[in-house]
Amino acid sequence: MTVRLIEAGKPADVVYAGAACLAGMLDGFEWVRSRHSLERRESVRREVLQLEKSKWNRSGHLIKFTVASLTVFDEGLGAWRRANPELTVRRPESVESIVCASSFLDMSGQYFVVLTRPEERWTRLEQFAAHLRDTALPWFASTADPEQIVQTVPDALLAAWGFAQDLIEFLVSTGHHMQAQALWNRVQEHQPAHRQAFIAGRAMAGTGEPPRWHTPEALGWSASVLDLL
Incomplete structure (x- = not known):
């Protein structure tokens, strides 16, 4: 070669x-x-x-x-x-x-x-x-070990329009529910300006009408899923 x-x-x-x-x-x-x-x-x-x-x-x-x-x-x-x-x-x-x-x-x-x-x-x-x-x-x-993701994932991936929802779902899919909750807590700390959008996403979960992917509301939707686990 x-x-x-x-x-x-x-x-x-x-x-x-x-x-x-x-x-x-x-x-x-x-x-x-x-x-x-x-x-x-x-x-x-x-x-x-x-x-x-x-x-x-x-x-x-x-x-x-x-x-x-x-x-x-x-x-x-x-x-x-x-x-x-x-x-x-x-x-x-x-x-x-x-x-x-x-x-x-x-x-x-x-x-x-x-x-x-x-x-x-x-x-x-x-x-x-x-x-x-x-x-x-x-x-x-930084995302290879579910046990360490909460500490190692870059902040850029946790933006409201980023991949926080996907990472939370990844942790849920692998049975790491506590880590998924901890990651959601980290997201909230880093994204306080989107608190109302997160609340709106939770409300949408109750209606059965999911929000669009890559939105702050989608993160609120994911938080409601964590409540069911």
């Missing part, structure tokens, strides 16, 4: 070879060309680094790709949602198993790697891999 990386001329070939080499530099990740992503699986959990080619790529002028986003899926969570539709809200089928996600562009100023010059490609990938180990991999690790 190293030879292919250095000898490739077409931008697409360089990007695909570079992505495959980058996956090999990150513990447990594989290059999934059909989805343009680097993915790591462990049991029902799937961690995804979504890649994007630059539309400005031209041989001899510029060849680069970007890590656009980070996403965690859990098949067990997806199965729980399908089995308990009354305890969750509707989501697109493609993200039925989603735990959390983040734009990598918002996390780091170094979100792309330039592979224009053949002789520099391997070194640049090694440098980029080291950066991902310092930034992306700890982000994935």
Whole structure:
């Protein structure tokens, strides 16, 4: 693969070879060309680094790709949602198993790697891999252990329009009800401005009409679910 990386001329070939080499530099990740992503699986959990080619790529002028986003899926969570539709809200089928996600562009100023010059490609990938180990991999690790999520999950994921509801549901789906309640308490502490929306979401739970996903009301809905456990 190293030879292919250095000898490739077409931008697409360089990007695909570079992505495959980058996956090999990150513990447990594989290059999934059909989805343009680097993915790591462990049991029902799937961690995804979504890649994007630059539309400005031209041989001899510029060849680069970007890590656009980070996403965690859990098949067990997806199965729980399908089995308990009354305890969750509707989501697109493609993200039925989603735990959390983040734009990598918002996390780091170094979100792309330039592979224009053949002789520099391997070194640049090694440098980029080291950066991902310092930034992306700890982000994935922050939600890997249900016992530790309350302490380790970044505040950004707990925003009213973020993934707090998904994380609470993940904890419920794995039987960690006390941790789910503790995470809800942390959300309330960090989002006092949305108290009325949380109350409205609880009220909606009583009507059987769920709020939209990724809203403060949806978090209130989740809190009412915790009351039933």
